[in-house]
Amino acid sequence: MSNHIKVALILTVVMVIIGIGLAGIYLMTYAPIAKADLNADLEAIKFVLTDQTTGQLLVSQSQIPQTMAELNAKIWKSDSSGVLYSNPKLPGYVLSPAYLFKGKDGSNIYVLTGYGIGFGGRVVTVASFIQQKDGSFLENSIDVIDYSNETPGLGAKINDPDVRSRFFDIPNSGLKDGVKVNKDAGLFPLPANYLSKINQYKAEGIVVTSDVMTGATITPRSVANTLNAMYEFLEKEVK
Amino acid sequence: MAENKLSDWAVLTAGWIKQNPTFVQVLGMCPVLAVSTSAENALGMGLATLGVLAISNLFISFVRNIIPNEIRIPVYISIIAAFVTMVNLLMHGYTYSLWVSLGIYIPLIVVNCIPLGRAEAFASKHGPWQSFLDGLGMGIGFLGAIMLIGITRELFDAGTIFGYRIWPEAYNVFVVALPPGAFLVIGLYMGLFRYIGKIRSEKKPQGSENK
Numbered sequence: 001m002s003n004h005i006k007v008a009l010i011l012t013v014v015m016v017i018i019g020i021g022l023a024g025i026y027l028m029t030y031a032p033i034a035k036a037d038l039n040a041d042l043e044a045i046k047f048v049l050t051d052q053t054t055g056q057l058l059v060s061q062s063q064i065p066q067t068m069a070e071l072n073a074k075i076w077k078s079d080s081s082g083v084l085y086s087n088p089k090l091p092g093y094v095l096s097p098a099y100l101f102k103g104k105d106g107s108n109i110y111v112l113t114g115y116g117i118g119f120g121g122r123v124v125t126v127a128s129f130i131q132q133k134d135g136s137f138l139e140n141s142i143d144v145i146d147y148s149n150e151t152p153g154l155g156a157k158i159n160d161p162d163v164r165s166r167f168f169d170i171p172n173s174g175l176k177d178g179v180k181v182n183k184d185a186g187l188f189p190l191p192a193n194y195l196s197k198i199n200q201y202k203a204e205g206i207v208v209t210s211d212v213m214t215g216a217t218i219t220p221r222s223v224a225n226t227l228n229a230m231y232e233f234l235e236k237e238v239k
Numbered sequence: 240m241a242e243n244k245l246s247d248w249a250v251l252t253a254g255w256i257k258q259n260p261t262f263v264q265v266l267g268m269c270p271v272l273a274v275s276t277s278a279e280n281a282l283g284m285g286l287a288t289l290g291v292l293a294i295s296n297l298f299i300s301f302v303r304n305i306i307p308n309e310i311r312i313p314v315y316i317s318i319i320a321a322f323v324t325m326v327n328l329l330m331h332g333y334t335y336s337l338w339v340s341l342g343i344y345i346p347l348i349v350v351n352c353i354p355l356g357r358a359e360a361f362a363s364k365h366g367p368w369q370s371f372l373d374g375l376g377m378g379i380g381f382l383g384a385i386m387l388i389g390i391t392r393e394l395f396d397a398g399t400i401f402g403y404r405i406w407p408e409a410y411n412v413f414v415v416a417l418p419p420g421a422f423l424v425i426g427l428y429m430g431l432f433r434y435i436g437k438i439r440s441e442k443k444p445q446g447s448e449n450k
Contacts, residue, residue, distance in 0.1 A: 007307055014302070014314050018321040025325045032332030040335060120343060148342035153276030153392075153416050156340065215417055 038068060041126075044143040045071070045111055048128035049101060052141045052168045058109055058130070059101045076100035076110065077237065085233035092116050092229025095124075107131055109140070110238070112230045116222030120149030123158065123222040127167075127230055136172035137234055139227060147219065155219035163212045167223060170202050175231040177205035179224040183217050251372045254380035261384035261425075262432040266352040270344045271385050272421040278401045281389025282382075283337045287326050287345055289378030292354050295319045296374030299362040315358040320349045353381060384428070391424050392416060 042065060049058050057064070065071040077084055078097035085094040092114060099111040108131040115122040124146035129137045144159040157163055170179060182188055185206040194201075194208060201208055209220040260266045267288070274284040298318050306314050327345045330338040338345065348354065357377055362370040390400055396416035398406045414420045 003307075007310055010306065011310055011314070014306075014317060018317055022321055022324055025328055029328040029332040033328065036332055036335040146339070148339050150342065151273060153273070156342065214413065 038071075040145055042066065042071065044126040044145045045099065047143045048111055048126055048141050049109065050141070052165065058103050058128075058140065060104060063101055071099075074099040074101060074111075085229060085236070087229045087232060090116065090225040090228055092225040092227075092232075094229055094233045098233075103130065107133075108238075110137075110234060112233070113145075114226040114230050115146075116225035116229075118147065118150050118158075118219045118222040119155045119216070120151070123147050123150065123155075123219055123226070125223050125226045127227060129230065129234055131238065132172070135239060137175060137231065138172060139167075139170040139175060139231075141168045142223065142227070144223065150219050151216070154213075154216040157213055157216065158219045158223060160212070163209060163220070166198070166207050166209055166212065166220075167227070169199070170205070170207070170227070173203050174205035175227070179205050179207060179227045179231075181217060181220045181224055182206050182208045182210055184221065184224075245369070247369065247372055250369050251376040253373070254377035255383065256380070256432070256435075258377075259380045259384055259432065260353045260356075260377050261381055261388075262429050264356075265429075266356055267381065268425075270347060270351060271388060271425070272418060274341060274344050275385050275388040275392055275421060275424075276396070276416055277393045278386065278389045279337070280340050281385040283330075283334070283341055284344060285378075285382030285385045287330065287341075288348055288351065288353065289375070289382050291319065291322045291326055291348055292357060292378040292381070293371055293374035295322050295354050296357055296362040297367050297371040298322075299358045300365060300367040300370035303363045311363065312355075312359075315355060315363075316349070319354045319358065323348045353377060387428060388421070388424050391428075392420065396420075 046057075046064050049064065050056065051058055063074075065074060075097040076099055080096075082096050083093055084096050084098055086092075093116075094112055094114040098113075101109040101111065103109050110129045110131070111126065112129070113124065113126050115124045117123070123144060125142050125144050127142040128140040130140050131137055142164060144164065147156055147158050150156040150158060167179075182190065182201070185204075187194075187201070187206055187208070188210055190208065190211060191197075194211075198208055207220065207224060210217070213220055254260060256263075258264060261268070261271055270284055270288075275281045295315075295318050299315055302314065302318075303311075323346060326348070327338075330341070330345060354374075357374060361373045365373070392415050394400055394405060395412045398404055398408050398411050412420075415424060
């Protein structure tokens with residue numbers, strides 16, 4: 001009996017010491033982690049507010065948030081549950097908050113954060129949608145900010161520039177049809193001249209990824225599902 | 240029985256080639272296969288594992304005489320998990336993009352065979368200084384091995400090393416980036432290590448292996 005008590009006491013002391021050590025490191029890294037996460041969000045928002053063809057900002061430089069307070073001033077919709085919209089059938093989710101910016105041409109630009117389910121869990125994407133004069137939407141660009149559970153070398157390639165660019169400039173017709181990766185659209189293997197038809201495929205909602213992300217369909221599919229959930233959310237809330 | 244005292248240099252260098260954790264002991268292969276797709280990822284993973292190995296070995300050696308035998312494994316795992324969590328928090332705060340790239344494989348160092356294996360095989364039986372050197376040496380061996388694989392895979396997959404172009408993209412061998420490619424590269428290096436070991440043992444004068 002005394003041996004059991006001794007073992008329990010030793011384990012308790014070890015765990016308490018480990019706990020104190022971890023608490024110390026947590027306190028030391030709390031601020032840098034919050035700063036790193038905020039910087040990642042701000043960089044992603046700046047990235048999606050850029051015209052990827054010209055490299056020019058779609059909004060004036062003064063509108064680009066530099067701090068948490070400036071970012072909060074751009075909130076369009078928020079929800080205390082943390083989720084603004086969900087479609088479990090996809091599955092795709094839009095996270096709170098959603099931001100609204102005014103474009104240089106006066107158009108509304110919605111910046112949404114959402115996630116789909118990848119190979120290892122959530123794949124979090126930030127995307128911008130430009131509202132056209134006729135009320136329809138153009139998906140401008142995306143930045144995948146959390147793919148930390150995806151397999152390095154395979155799914156984790158989702159934020160490589162050549163993969164990410166395949167999700168840029170999807171017109172309203174493609175969003176309306178539902179964004180899907182080319183394998184899910186039955187476009188596999190790819191025809192010889194597929195590169196010249198990339199924009200035509202986008203107009204049909206087909207995003208070609210199998211050539212730049214061989215061996216990983218689940219991760220780009222999760223981004224496609226996220227974009228679909230975002231479009232459904234915008235259709236419901238804006239129109 | 241008198242303790243067979245090893246020199247500090249022998250302890251430090253054992254994991255480099257002779258007992259290399261990756262190519263000779265074939266330990267911790269899961270992160271090696273998954274993370275070694277680029278030199279940068281391999282460097283990050285190797286350094287994180289090296290840090291955890293050296294520091295956890297040191298602490299486990301400090302407490303080895305006060306931990307009862309029946310609870311030594313949970314205590315070792317807890318110590319290793321604590322240091323892995325610390326490394327994870329530090330990487331999240333200070334090397335964000337690398338932390339995102341390495342993803343789940345940083346927390347998974349907890350269940351990597353190398354730290355627990357060295358804790359049980361070495362740190363629980365030796366003093367703090369030599370245990371630290373053992374962790375450092377094994378960590379260097381792991382870092383060297385994963386870097387070698389990472390550099391090779393990045394070179395053949397993308398034609399670059401640490402992002403610097405070495406040859407045109409047209410010469411890339413894409414399969415090297417995929418899991419079968421990792422097995423091929425590791426297999427070739429293992430064969431090379433065995434061949435070097437064979438040559439070295441053949442060159443040794445007769446009877447020297449018993450010394």
